[in-house]
Amino acid sequence: MTLSCTLIFDPFGRRVSIPAGTTLFQAALSKGILLRSDCGEKGTCGKCRVIVDHPDYLSPRTEQEQKLLKKRGPDHRLACQARVLKGPLRVTVPENLVLGDEVFGKTGIQGKFSIDPSVRRFPLTADQIKAIDDMTVLSREEKIRRAVEARYSETIDFKNLLPLTQLADPYVYTHDLTVVVQENNHVTAIQPGLLPTGIGIAFDIGTTTIAAYMCDLAAGTILSAKAMVNPQRRYGEDVISRISAVNDNPDALTAQQRLAAGAMNHLMDVCLEETGQSRDTIDRITVVGNTTMQHLFAGLNPHTLGTTPYLPVFQDALVPTCKDLGLHASDNVPVFIFPVISGFLGGDILAACLGDLSHTRKETSLIIDIGTNGELMLCTGNQIWATSCATGPALEGAQISSGMRAATGAVSRVWVDNGAIIHETINQAPAIGICGTGVIDILAAMRKTGTIREDGKFDPDKPGVTIDDKGTGRAFTLPGTDVRFVLKDVRQVQLAKAALSVGIQLMLEKAEVTRVDRTILTGAFGAKFDWENARDIGMLPPIICENEMIAAENLAGTGAVMALLNKTYETEIRSMARQVTFIDLASEPGFVERFSAATRFPSLD
Known part of the structure; x- marks a missing residue:
């Protein structure tokens, strides 16, 4: 008979009884406590660190734990690695490592849209x-x-x-x-009953956040908009981790599909309750997301997206029903899943283009959607180009030692005032970590003060820099906080900003474009960062910053709403996907050399 062990999770005060041999991570999950797991429970990110009152009640530290926790006491463990041997055991989760449900942004779409729905x-x-x-x-x-x-x-x-x-x-x-x-x-x-007006729901499934927009199909207006953290994050912070989870365990595909559908059902219920509508009035649903998110939601194994040549299972739009996908509307309600361009260019970038109508403009427009993957689309008036670049989750605060998503207490702004580095947090709460916008800012601030050199190394003589026994700068502590930016964090940002910068430059060269009239920064993170700071650290090439700069947070959601309300746009998005010229950066001559050179920071002059 398997021994049952009792655990208490603080600061939640939740008690759980689990079989011996269960990891602390899975024990927390069974009680609805979502711990961070940027690496997908592989023990490499260190973001599921917890503190226990009886270390001897757990399995010995694994090799990964010995490496990541060598400077911490035996009561510090990685929840994904530590297995419970006996109880009772009290487990404390540090505040900045809880994956809460607080979401900022993603719901700010307003206005009235053209209507000609397909229902x-x-x-x-x-x-x-x-x-x-x-x-x-x-x-x-x-x-x-x-x-x-x-x-x-x-x-x-x-x-x-x-x-x-x-x-x-x-x-x-x-x-x-x-x-x-x-x-x-x-x-x-x-x-x-006489029900002349139906409603529709547009979903934007992001790697980090899922957003829902409930619309009146007759009036062309948004009735309610809600967002929540994507619960698939328990399988990893980025798409590669989630693909790997399916490769390691085929059951993870069904689990991730159900997690996405469950979150969407929850958002639907919240919107219905807010508007006083019933499920029977839902007539149509549209869905956008990156290629991996769309595959997982459709229940399609994404393993081909994780290996070269990174081919998707489908490219044209899919139209299954709510019954097929486990969505809680009438069984026959169709779900229009946007077409995709390639393994790393999904329906979200097509929806963003539709949301801005960039493809219909005479001016040259560049759309930059920066998330865990950088998606770029260039519309020149008569041609559409697109590419993706591996920015990684560092620009969203993930894989950063003090990184966290945009939530209360996250350092979101950093600037220099009279030579001093100043910061601001979300909701003016005490700083407990740093999110993506703060990451860009702190790099720019450290460059402006000379704290970081062009090669990415710390100046050991600058205030706030921690040095090792050889006098080498290893970390910078943000004044007035415990938020640290270590050398490894700088390297992560260098790789991300080099990928984006070179991706933009190569695409402009392939399209023979020497002037960009409009640069549109979109995405929950992309629309919020300081583009001047991004330019100053070499993330955005100066050529794209010379004319109109537009921040449009919810362009993908806007495009999903437009297709929901007007069947002409559904047809248009299918056609647009077939017209795109895709650029594979890795196969471009000189890419590796240019990428390596772009990891350096620009001169301060």
């Missing part, structure tokens, strides 16, 4: 149904078909089993009802 509703009163000639022997299907034709001069077809099942209800002939018709005039539902 229509035909309300019929009981009298209108009875008015059909009762002297003729008609099937129920034919009677409804004729009632719609008589009232709306529209022809409909019954191609799905569900509405026929609903027609078997005696209610149909004695009460008002609404016929829901999707594209190609196919009836997908028969609903009781």
Whole structure:
């Protein structure tokens, strides 16, 4: 019989009984406590560190723990590595390592959009149904078909089993009802009551955050917008970790699909409650995300995205149903999943282009979506170019020693005032870590004060720099905080900013573009960082900063909403995906040499 062990997790005060041999990470997960796991529980990131009151009740430290925790006492453990041998055991989770549900941004889309949805509703009163000639022997299907034709001069077809099942209800002939018709005039539902207005939901599935936008399909307005942390993050901070999780354990594919669908159902429920709508009024759903997120949500194994030549399973748009995907709307409601361009260019960058209508403009527009992967799209008026670059999660605060996502207490702004480095945190709370915007700023501030040299090394003589026994600068501590930026963190940013800078320059060269009229910075992180600081550290080439700079946080979400409300845009996005010229940076001559050179910081002159 397996020994049962009792654990108490602080500061939550949650008690859990688990079998001996369970990791602390899985024990926390069983109680809904989400710990950070940027590496996908491989023991390499150190972000699931916890403190225990009885270290001897756990398995010995693993090799990974010995490496990452060598300067900490035996009561410090990595939750993903430490297995419980006996209890009771009290486990304390440091505040900055809890993966909470606080989300900033992603929901700020406003305005009214053009409408011509692919779904229509035909309300019929009981009298209108009875008015059909009762002297003729008609099937129920034919009677409804004729009632719609008589009232709306529209022809409909019954191609799905569900509405026929609903027609078997005696209610149909004695009460008002609404016929829901999707594209190609196919009836997908028969609903009781006169319900002339349906709603739709557009989802933006980000690696970090999932956002939902509930829309009135008749008015073209957004009724509610909500966002939450993507629960798939327990499988890793970036897409490679989540692909690896599936490769290591095929069950992780089903688990990640259910996590995404579960989060989307939760957001749907919150939006429905806020607006007083019911699930029966949901008529259509659109979904955008990067290629990996779209594959995982569709339940498609993404293993081909993790190995060269990084080919997606699908490229054209998919239109499964809510039943197929486990979404809590009527079974036949279609889910339009955006097309993708390549293994690392997904529906999100296409949606961003649609949201800005960059492809319809005469000016040259460059869209930069910086997240755990950098996605670039260049529209020149007659051609569309796109590429992706491995910026990695460092620019979002992940894989940074004091890094965290944008949440209360995260250092979000850093600047220099009279030679002193000053900072600001989200909600003016005490600093407990640093998020992506702060990462860009602190690098720029350290460069401006000479704390970091062009080669990325610390100047050991500068204030705040910690040196080792050989006099080499190893870390910088942000004044007035415990937030440290170590040499490894600088290296991570150097790699990320070099990838983005070279990616932009190579794409401009391939397209023979010497002037960019509009540069659009988008994404939850991309739209918030200080682009001048990004330019100063060599992340953005000066050529793209010379004209109009636009911050547009929710362009992908905007594009998803536009396609939801107007079927013309669904057609347009399919066409756009086929027109894109994709650039594979790694195969470009001289890429490696240029990338290496771009890791240096520009001169301060």
